[in-house]
Amino acid sequence: MLKFIIRTIQEFVEVNEDEITEDTHFISDLHLTSYDIVSIVGKLESSLGIEIPDDEIRNLETIGDLKKYLEEKGM
Amino acid sequence: MKKRYYKREKLRDIKALVRRAGTLYPDKIAYREIGPQNQIAEYSFSRLEQDVNAFGTKLLDMGMKGYHIAILGENSYAWVVSFLSVVNGVGVAVPLDKELMDKDLVKLLHKSDTDVIICSDSFVQTVKNILPECPRIKACIVMNPVEEYPGFFVMEKLIREGRELLEQGRRDYVDCFIDREEMCEIVFTSGTMGVSKGVMLSHKNIMAVVYGALSLVDPGGVSFSVLPVSHTYECNCHILPGLYCGVTICFNDSLKRVVDNINLFKPNITLMVPLFLKAIHRSIWQHAEKNGLEGHLRFGIKLSNLLRKIGIDLRRIYFKPILDRFGGNLCQIICGGAPLNPDIAKGLEDVGLEVMNGYGITECAPLVAVNTPLWKKAGSVGQVIPVCRVKIDNPDIEGCGEILVKGDNVMLGYYKDPEGTKASFTEDGWFRTGDLGYLDKRNFLYITGRKKNLIVLSNGKNVQPEEIEDLILAKLPYVKEVVVFAPGSPEDDQEYIAAYVYVDEEYLNTRGITDYKGRLNEDIKILNRGLPSYKRIAKVLISETEFEKTTTRKIKRKPVIERGIENA
Missing domain, CATH: 3.40.50.12780 (ANL, N-terminal domain)
Incomplete structure (x- = not known):
């Protein structure tokens, strides 16, 4: 799952896979904007066939938060 | 003219x-x-x-x-x-x-x-x-x-x-x-x-x-x-x-x-804020790179710009594959809400997306100035709209000062706040925008900064740093001093909210907490959940010393923020 998330993020930002950990922060470490995060979630939704409500996106601050969220959804 | x-x-x-x-x-x-x-x-x-x-x-x-x-x-x-x-x-x-x-x-x-x-x-x-x-x-x-x-x-x-x-x-x-x-x-x-x-x-x-x-x-x-x-x-x-x-x-x-x-x-x-324009610009170049067409795109832009100089505009033909990725018809984007990097505006114009950057403030309903296809100047926010006048208050030697506005678009006042209303107008009725800038000879307006500490994000949202600072001080008793700032500007790609804090080590030590940073990150994460996403603190920095103060014991924000930016 982590690799899948990283591959999706790499469509938005140039980043080396080795530099990403679960603690990597979307905004302060990857310099993604709030719009990028929403767009990444949109990509994940269409790839995985799930829906992530907007108010739950707010709580996703790190790669680990996103991974955990998707795992809890049974992904 | x-x-x-x-x-x-x-x-x-x-x-x-x-x-x-x-x-x-x-x-x-x-x-x-x-x-x-x-x-x-x-x-x-x-x-x-x-x-x-x-x-x-x-x-x-x-x-x-x-x-x-x-x-x-x-x-x-x-x-x-x-x-x-x-x-x-x-x-x-x-x-x-x-x-x-x-x-x-x-x-x-x-x-x-x-x-x-x-x-x-x-x-x-x-x-x-x-x-x-x-x-x-x-x-x-x-x-x-x-x-x-x-x-x-x-x-x-x-x-x-x-x-x-x-x-x-x-x-x-x-x-x-x-x-x-x-x-x-x-x-x-x-x-x-x-x-x-x-x-x-x-x-x-x-x-x-x-x-x-x-x-x-x-x-x-x-x-x-x-x-x-x-x-x-x-x-x-x-x-x-x-x-x-x-x-x-x-x-x-x-x-x-x-x-x-x-x-x-x-x-x-369409109307957008700089955040979207940055994303569109980046996606154009990422797509070109991914397909090995970066050189072609650079050459195409160079050629197209040369032709435009002699009055031949072939952008919609040359860059059709790019424009087709955005529906194929998009040609004008009005941009406002936050400062726009002129390079982004130019980059989009080069491929056929005209960007009309403007300036407004809610109190002016909100429009004050806008660039147009006929009348525009790079780096400016355009000409003042014909329903209002703009004046620069106490201009410095370069003509820069607080932007004042008067006209039919200026608000009636703040609801049930006569004092706030009074403070936002000059005695002769000009509205004080709190933004700094200057006007050129042709009435084009340029924005140079903010008079107050307001953080203007590229999605057009404003964050009052004092508001977040008060919240941190109220919720985290071990934080003695805090300055909230945005290490990047809306014009670059590293824009986020950071909190620079000075902690009360004694308070933490007496409670057996030695990992100050870990504790702070945990607490800030909890605190963030009560904030709208654009106000959330993405990074916490710890200062080993107390912040510099004025004689009246107020934190000198400027040097503290400069130090914070270096450490961010």
Whole structure:
């Protein structure tokens, strides 16, 4: 799952896979904007066939938060 | 050089604007939106006029004359009908930002003396949660409900009943006189926690912006609505001018699908904030790199720019594959809300997307200046619109000072805040924007910074650092001093909110806490959950020393922030 998330993020930002950990922060470490995060979630939704409500996106601050969220959804 | 403006009819009020649109473009599509089953719903200008009259008539029938009516929901036809119905003869509209947390909504509902709330289906639960804390609210109306909600009126049913009343001859709403000097809208400046101010706008203010914007810009065809319609920028610079020009406005249904929806609706014009332009610009170059076409693109731009210099514009042919990725018709983007990096604007113009950067502030309803295809200067925010004047207060040697505005677009004042209102105007009636800038000889306005500490993000949202600092100091007893800042500027790609803190080590040591940073990160994460996403702290820095102070023991923000930026 982590690799899948990283591959999706790499469509938005140039980043080396080795530099990403679960603690990597979307905004302060990857310099993604709030719009990028929403767009990444949109990509994940269409790839995985799930829906992530907007108010739950707010709580996703790190790669680990996103991974955990998707795992809890049974992904 | 003589100024050239588009000739526009000066309409008296928003009611006249709706009536004019219904008469001039009766069968034309005014709005398109994506329905719950992904079907496209379309509404004509005459349907809009009929629905506004029916809903307004019904609201008067329900005894809501003079009520303050809040509107909470996504961009939609129903939102527009609600807003227009309220301002055109019922009472005062209070558009609410859908990103606000429940506790902040409660504060704004109190502050605006809201009597009735109209919400979309997705906010029914929010309204249910906050209702016990808002005893003044007498009725709730839901737009497009997907199920039945006991206690909520259904907007579509009220419109049907309003239609019946009109058929029976009720004319009190349709024929009502609009006092164009009176408050018709309270719109909150930047959000939450008691610091946001309720800007009172009248029909005169709003129609001045519609007239001023359309004097400089000539929209037509199909446009795409992606910014929140609860903000004056989207409502007064897009929705209402669209009514004047008979533009078909297509509503984006989710930020997750902006590019997909641009491709679906194929607009030729849109209004955006710099955040979107940065994303579009980046995606163009990423796509070129990915396909090994970066060199081709650079060469194409160089050649195209040379040809443009001799009056040959082939951008829509040369860069068709790029433009096709954004629907194929998009050619004009009006940009505002935050500073725009001129390189991004130029980069988009190079491939055929004209960017018209402007400047506004909610208190000016909001437009003050805008660049146009005929009149533009790189780095400026354009010419001052013809309904207002701009003056620079106490200019320095380079002509730079606080931007003051006077004109029909300037607000009536802040709601129930005479002191705040007084402080925001000079003695001779000029509105103090708090922004710094200068005017050149041709009346082009340039923004150079902020007088106050306000952080302006590239999504157009404003963050008052003191607000977050007070929250940290109140919630984290071991934080002795804190300065909140944005290490990057909206013009670069590293924009986020950081907190630079000085902790009380003794407090933590006596409680056996040695990992100060770990504890802080944990606590900030919890604190973030109570903040809207744009106000969240993305990075925490710890200072080993106390912050520098002035003689009056105030933190010297500038050197502290400079040190913070170095450490970020």
